[in-house]
Amino acid sequence: MQFTKSRKMNRTRSLLAGIVLAVVAVQTINSPVLAGDEHGFVSKKYDIKGGWQIVEENGKTLIRFDKSFKTKGGPDLKVFLSPLSIADVSGKTATDNSIQLGKLQSITGSQDYILPDGLSLEDYNSILVHCEQYSVLWGGSDLHAAKSN
Structure with missing residues (x-):
């Protein structure tokens, strides 16, 4: 029994x-990516290795590429938030309705991109590394967990 x-x-x-x-x-x-979640990149034209995460620090929200971040150099590499998913974005559409977070600080290692005050990540679907001068999409990652799994 x-x-x-x-x-x-x-x-x-x-x-x-x-x-x-x-x-x-x-x-x-x-659910969207939350602060502390770490995600990798999807390579498009060139390999992008490493991870990134959203960090809340000193009252600011930022996207932090981790120390293992590595990609090929280019003439005009910038980091953007795009309303398109990484699967739907191309070199020609990368800047359409996107917001530039800044120039890629380095092709290797940890780096931070501060999000503008008042920006809602709900309005964007991916983070991109893109050569604006030649419209070449290096790669990126979806911001929302449903698309990055």
Whole structure:
């Protein structure tokens, strides 16, 4: 009798664990990237390695490329937030309705891009590394967890 009761409890625990995981998975799929989440880049024309995350620091929101960030150099590389997903953006559309966060500070290593006050990340779908002069999209990453998983 004890064995049967134990078995039922184990099945119940497994079922509850499955339900909890399903709920967490659905929330993750529909949630934007949060401060502290780290994500990688998608290479387009050139390889981009490393990760990035959104950081809240000293009352500012910024995007931080991590110390393993690395890409090929170019003449006019800039970092943009785009309303398009990384799958839908091209070199020709990279700057359409996008906001420039600044020139790429370095082709390697950690670097920060401060978001303008009042900017809502909900209005943008991807972060891009783009050569504006020649309209060449190096690559980027989707801002929303549903698109980066």
